[in-house]
Amino acid sequence: MTGRAGGNGPGPREALPPGACAPAPPPDTDLSIGSENTMSTGSGPVRRVVRIVNPLGLHHRVADRFSRTARQYACTVTVWNGDARADGKSLWDLIMLVAMQDAEVVLEVDGPDSLKAVDPLVEVLASPGGEDYTI
16 A cells, blocks of 8 residues: 555556656746736736645645636636646546645636636635634
């Protein structure tokens, strides 16, 4: 047993062949905390850097709420955690990002609804959660 959920199969980081990695976010944008890339014409992607503040990270409930919100808009939604990339409309892709508390993820939204979608999506990612963390 290797300590991963399920115990025997490859973990999320070992799922790629040796030497392969997910493509990095496009380098043409300042992705420092608080930076914005909002193309008012809708001619390019909107990007935000968001800090995960939820003590449980981007866990199932948050990822589910995010993917449901993303599916309401006519646009592609991509979330990056380092080199790992997720389709923001896929619950399982989001969970496989393994974004823990204080991780800084890059949200990229591209399409006709990108300007309408980015703020609600940032709100979900940056939400402290409201769950009861006591055991």
